[in-house]
Amino acid sequence: MARSWILHVDLDQFIAAVELLRHPELRGRPVVVGGSGDPTAPRTVAATATYEAREHGVHSGMPLRTALRRCPDAVFLPSDPPAYEAASERVMAVLRELPVLVEVWGWDEAFVGATVDDPEALAAGLRAAVLDRTALSCSVGIGDNKHQAKLASAFAKPGGIFRLTGENWAEVMNDRPTDALWGIGARTAKKLAGLGLRTVADLAAADPAELARAFGPVNGPWYHYLALGRGEAEVVTTPWVARGHSRETTFARDLTDRDAVAAQVAELAGQVASDAAAAGRLCARVTVKVRFTPFLTRTRQSTLPVATADARVLTEAALAVLGRFDLDRPVRLLGVAVEYTPPEA
DNA sequence: TCTGGGGTCCTAGGACCC
């Protein structure tokens, strides 16, 4: 009997796979992608690493200098976001040609909604179509909702299909730590453990009211809901409307000069303004972010009297916000973020 | 492992208003 399913399509090693299509001679070699491709650049991290590089202990998020130490034979490639964006669009276009609902969820993943008898057959069809048309491999998770489908695709990697529904949820998930759930990370897992809740089963059996006291009225009950295997089940096909936008830069060497700091903030504000104008959006609020050495991050924000995408106005506002910081320590990062007004109807 | 860049949503406290 046909019923509705949520599938999560997750491209395998997406960035690395795109790079290997462009550089087939590197197949089988350890490859690390990140920054401008210079592994000696400080304060630069890996966007991804191939399985061959992972065997040497390299992983995404690792400083390139560390990756170079661990795997001196690795090939280091610069990150090329426009290429990944283009590859992503080709994949999503393939999915949209199929008789399913498609909700894009970032560069390398999408949720698919369909009503079918045999979801494994649909998943195999999606995988084959993507591989045939783009030469990229993906894994597919099948669930009753997005949360289950998302976890299922991770179990399916690489290049497989896995079904996680209400039927096998407890069997598959109950003994796993709480941070196996999508939306519970290391910090929350630790706090849960402090309450004696270590596994998904523990959390599923917990009192939502007690969780609300510890984590807030929305988050607490939400964690309980996740532990039961529940989640959003509606596939939204309308394009995502960004809530805001930001630009930030980590400097290879700390900034200590006030004027240099102000100049960088003005530069970032100008970029954000032109991004907003290009997107046809207005900015309602400006936030300046300063990361001091060592790694102490502070933000200050202000609501604009009138929403705008005017570069001069945004730059002045950002500089005024910057003026509220104590710039008494070396600065390693500066950022400017804006919150958009909802788009005109 | 001296720790990127770009997002989203929630929380808590205070201001302010009726």
Added chain:
DNA sequence: TCTGGGGTCCTAGGACCC
């Protein structure tokens, strides 16, 4: 004048995700 209850907006920070 020893003092309620609620609603909304603003700000700073935290957590999580890719």
